[in-house]
Amino acid sequence: MVGEAVEKGATLADVAERAGVSPSTVSRTLRGLSTVSPQTRARVEKAARELSFAISRSASSLVTGRTGRVAVLVPNLDSWFLGAALAGLAPALNAAGLDMLVYSVTTAEQRAEFFDRLPARRNADALLVVSFALSPRERARLDDLGMPLVFVSQHEQGRAGVYVDDVEAARRGTRYLLNLGHRRIAYLEPADPSGFAWSSRARLDGYREALAEAGVDRDDELVRRVADWQGPSLDAAVGRLLSLAEPPTAVFAETDDIAFRLLTVLRGVNVPVPARMSVLGFDGHAMAEPWDLSTLAQPARRLGEAAAELARQVIQDPATHGERHVVLPVELVPRGSTGPAPGSRDEGDKGEEDVRNGG
Amino acid sequence: MVGEAVEKGATLADVAERAGVSPSTVSRTLRGLSTVSPQTRARVEKAARELSFAISRSASSLVTGRTGRVAVLVPNLDSWFLGAALAGLAPALNAAGLDMLVYSVTTAEQRAEFFDRLPARRNADALLVVSFALSPRERARLDDLGMPLVFVSQHEQGRAGVYVDDVEAARRGTRYLLNLGHRRIAYLEPADPSGFAWSSRARLDGYREALAEAGVDRDDELVRRVADWQGPSLDAAVGRLLSLAEPPTAVFAETDDIAFRLLTVLRGVNVPVPARMSVLGFDGHAMAEPWDLSTLAQPARRLGEAAAELARQVIQDPATHGERHVVLPVELVPRGSTGPAPGSRDEGDKGEEDVRNGG
DNA sequence: CTGCCCTATGACAGCGCTGTCACGCTAGGG
DNA sequence: CCCTAGCGTGACAGCGCTGTCATAGGGCAG
Numbered sequence: 048m049v050g051e052a053v054e055k056g057a058t059l060a061d062v063a064e065r066a067g068v069s070p071s072t073v074s075r076t077l078r079g080l081s082t083v084s085p086q087t088r089a090r091v092e093k094a095a096r097e098l099s100f101a102i103s104r105s106a107s108s109l110v111t112g113r114t115g116r117v118a119v120l121v122p123n124l125d126s127w128f129l130g131a132a133l134a135g136l137a138p139a140l141n142a143a144g145l146d147m148l149v150y151s152v153t154t155a156e157q158r159a160e161f162f163d164r165l166p167a168r169r170n171a172d173a174l175l176v177v178s179f180a181l182s183p184r185e186r187a188r189l190d191d192l193g194m195p196l197v198f199v200s201q202h203e204q205g206r207a208g209v210y211v212d213d214v215e216a217a218r219r220g221t222r223y224l225l226n227l228g229h230r231r232i233a234y235l236e237p238a239d240p241s242g243f244a245w246s247s248r249a250r251l252d253g254y255r256e257a258l259a260e261a262g263v264d265r266d267d268e269l270v271r272r273v274a275d276w277q278g279p280s281l282d283a284a285v286g287r288l289l290s291l292a293e294p295p296t297a298v299f300a301e302t303d304d305i306a307f308r309l310l311t312v313l314r315g316v317n318v319p320v321p322a323r324m325s326v327l328g329f330d331g332h333a334m335a336e337p338w339d340l341s342t343l344a345q346p347a348r349r350l351g352e353a354a355a356e357l358a359r360q361v362i363q364d365p366a367t368h369g370e371r372h373v374v375l376p377v378e379l380v381p382r383g384s385t386g387p388a389p390g391s392r393d394e395g396d397k398g399e400e401d402v403r404n405g406g
Numbered sequence: 407m408v409g410e411a412v413e414k415g416a417t418l419a420d421v422a423e424r425a426g427v428s429p430s431t432v433s434r435t436l437r438g439l440s441t442v443s444p445q446t447r448a449r450v451e452k453a454a455r456e457l458s459f460a461i462s463r464s465a466s467s468l469v470t471g472r473t474g475r476v477a478v479l480v481p482n483l484d485s486w487f488l489g490a491a492l493a494g495l496a497p498a499l500n501a502a503g504l505d506m507l508v509y510s511v512t513t514a515e516q517r518a519e520f521f522d523r524l525p526a527r528r529n530a531d532a533l534l535v536v537s538f539a540l541s542p543r544e545r546a547r548l549d550d551l552g553m554p555l556v557f558v559s560q561h562e563q564g565r566a567g568v569y570v571d572d573v574e575a576a577r578r579g580t581r582y583l584l585n586l587g588h589r590r591i592a593y594l595e596p597a598d599p600s601g602f603a604w605s606s607r608a609r610l611d612g613y614r615e616a617l618a619e620a621g622v623d624r625d626d627e628l629v630r631r632v633a634d635w636q637g638p639s640l641d642a643a644v645g646r647l648l649s650l651a652e653p654p655t656a657v658f659a660e661t662d663d664i665a666f667r668l669l670t671v672l673r674g675v676n677v678p679v680p681a682r683m684s685v686l687g688f689d690g691h692a693m694a695e696p697w698d699l700s701t702l703a704q705p706a707r708r709l710g711e712a713a714a715e716l717a718r719q720v721i722q723d724p725a726t727h728g729e730r731h732v733v734l735p736v737e738l739v740p741r742g743s744t745g746p747a748p749g750s751r752d753e754g755d756k757g758e759e760d761v762r763n764g765g
Numbered sequence: 766c767t768g769c770c771c772t773a774t775g776a777c778a779g780c781g782c783t784g785t786c787a788c789g790c791t792a793g794g795g
Numbered sequence: 796c797c798c799t800a801g802c803g804t805g806a807c808a809g810c811g812c813t814g815t816c817a818t819a820g821g822g823c824a825g
Contacts, residue, residue, distance in 0.1 A: 471780080
């Protein structure tokens with residue numbers, strides 16, 4: 048297609064020579080700037096195409112101070128939520144002419160390394176902090192950077208950010224369970240021993256508020272902390288809940304991941320869902336639908352897209368840092384894992400009847 | 407912590423001035439080069455720290471021709487496999503002092519844009535192509551680039567790559583089902599209408615080879631193509647399989663995603679797994695364990711890690727491009743979704759007995 | 766004591782762009 | 796017919812580093 052094999056990449060000067068114009072003109076043309084005559088423009092573009100010319104961002108950056116890159120700091124890369132958020136973010140950034148630099152900081156070592164070397168500094172125009180629990184010290188360090196920050200799926204006072212209203216969403220989810228007749232509603236929250244993932248107490252707060260509104264007594268026995276991915280911890284929690292004098296008829300899981308495991312454990316001990324136990328998740332995980340899990344769906348992709356837009360704005364006008372906040376809606380998606388509380392409709396509530404099934 | 411607020415980022419010259427040495431010396435020190443006296447080194451490092459100095463890669467790149475960046479081309483970002491692969495890749499690259507630039511190219515438009523503008527060109531030291539089906543034209547364009555290429559989870563003649571032996575793995579999985587007494591083994595392959603995801607016929611080939619080895623007649627009625635994430639298509643395929651004169655007793659799904667949906671569909675129509683139908687997946691998806699899905703586990707993270715190492719090598723010595731191939735092992739992980747074929751042990755095989763259960 | 770080598774450091778050009786300024790040329794009014 | 800605008804283009808410096816070459820100074824052998 049092209050013809051000549053281009054060894055190390057043509058320079059702007061090469062294009063200029065081929066087009067018979069000055070480098071300045073090539074630069075203007077390629078940036079769509081100022082007034083360039085149609086003929087010149089055509090010749091330059093032809094030459095550029097023929098040489099497979101791609102501009103060196105390094106050189107431009109050096110002059111303009113802009114890198115055309117956005118750094119993204121994430122606590123991991125293999126969770127559904129982050130994947131979805133990045134899936135929204137990446138194309139949106141590209142569309143704005145920005146490249147995406149990803150820093151996955153998972154271990155303490157990587158963490159120290161990142162904040163020590165600050166690789167993003169001067170090598171990106173903005174830093175997006177996604178679901179990443181910063182220590183005060185780290186926050187201060189980033190603040191010193193003088194680099195525009197955007198917080199994604201988390202919020203910080205006076206900083207640009209995009210996130211959902213966790214309190215309201217959890218309140219809504221809990222009300223939904225209450226409306227189904229449930230009064231004993233457990234809450235499973237993920238343990239975060241490493242302290243990497245950003246999490247407010249927001250969802251738990253919403254849960255408690257909804258219960259209080261409904262006049263249901265608070266019972267901290269029903270709130271249990273479990274490991275996200277590890278089995279035993281969740282088994283134990285379920286055992287505890289089921290052995291209470293007055294066991295719950297519904298469980299609100301802070302994340303879908305926990306809900307999934309919960310479903311598995313419940314199936315293992317032959318507790319039918321939702322007949323004897325309703326399960327409500329939070330996230331809108333891609334697997335929620337096939338699993339028939341009721342959930343509070345976060346618009347993960349749209350969080351990413353909104354983040355890209357914020358990044359663009361904040362780069363363009365760094366002064367508006369703190370004024371830009373986007374709150375996205377959470378959607379309650381009722382599915383088969385939630386149903387009326389035993390006794391509230393036509394359900395039996397003897398509790399100890401045989402529930403063994405074939406699966 | 408630092409004191410002075412650094413507005414636009416200190417330069418190497420600022421550090422030099424503060425340390426009372428020349429820029430050259432600062433450069434040498436920071437790169438750990440050549441001989442710098444311990445005292446000088448200490449003073450320079452102190453000054454750099456005090457100024458929150460971070461080197462401008464743009465400037466270095468301009469001189470050295472190296473960007474310290476690796477571009478990664480992926481067909482999406484929200485699949486489990488790619489997330490896991492990137493989760494392995496990112497830290498490994500960072501450890502090698504490389505930053506990771508991610509291009510998620512999902513739509514035809516993005517695709518044209520990427521290959522037209524070639525953003526990776528001259529802005530990265532290598533391009534990793536991950537599970538991305540390149541058109542011949544695109545391949546040619548990349549070849550013209552003169553940029554080191556590494557193929558991940560796919561292979562190309564004479565190009566560096568890291569992948570698993572799909573044929574052998576599928577053969578092994580199929581043999582496992584055969585050894586459980588299954589003779590009628592269906593195969594579900596994902597439709598890829600957009601043609602984005604790279605996929606050889608390798609797994610299907612391995613499946614067929616194993617059947618042939620075992621002297622089982624090939625029956626293309628048992629091979630069905632389904633959409634990965636979409637329900638109806640899979641429902642229809644299951645319907646077809648179950649309505650065959652001699653229905654299968656096992657299904658080999660080309661990906662775990664398909665297997666998950668298959669499990670849901672089977673539960674919906676009250677076909678007990680594995681009593682009446684064994685299900686075997688492929689991928690080693692994080693959800694496979696909680697779902698109790700037998701699968702052929704790919705070392706996704708290690709693919710990423712190996713890719714980082716290949717990238718490093720290929721950047722260091724571009725001449726060795728084609729010689730570097732890494733083949734990683736696939737592990738058969740038997741779980742509860744596979745069991746002996748009906749009739750081969752102590753199972754009934756009447757087929758129409760009541761299989762309804764409570765779930 | 767002299768000369769040489771080696772170590773530690775500095776000077777300087779230049780990487781590939783962009784932004785500023787200057788300049789030539791054409792068109793239109795006085 | 797000359798002067799002034801304004802458009803299209805070129806010249807040139809300089810962004811912040813690195814690599815090369817030059818050089819000062821100290822130690823050691825002769």
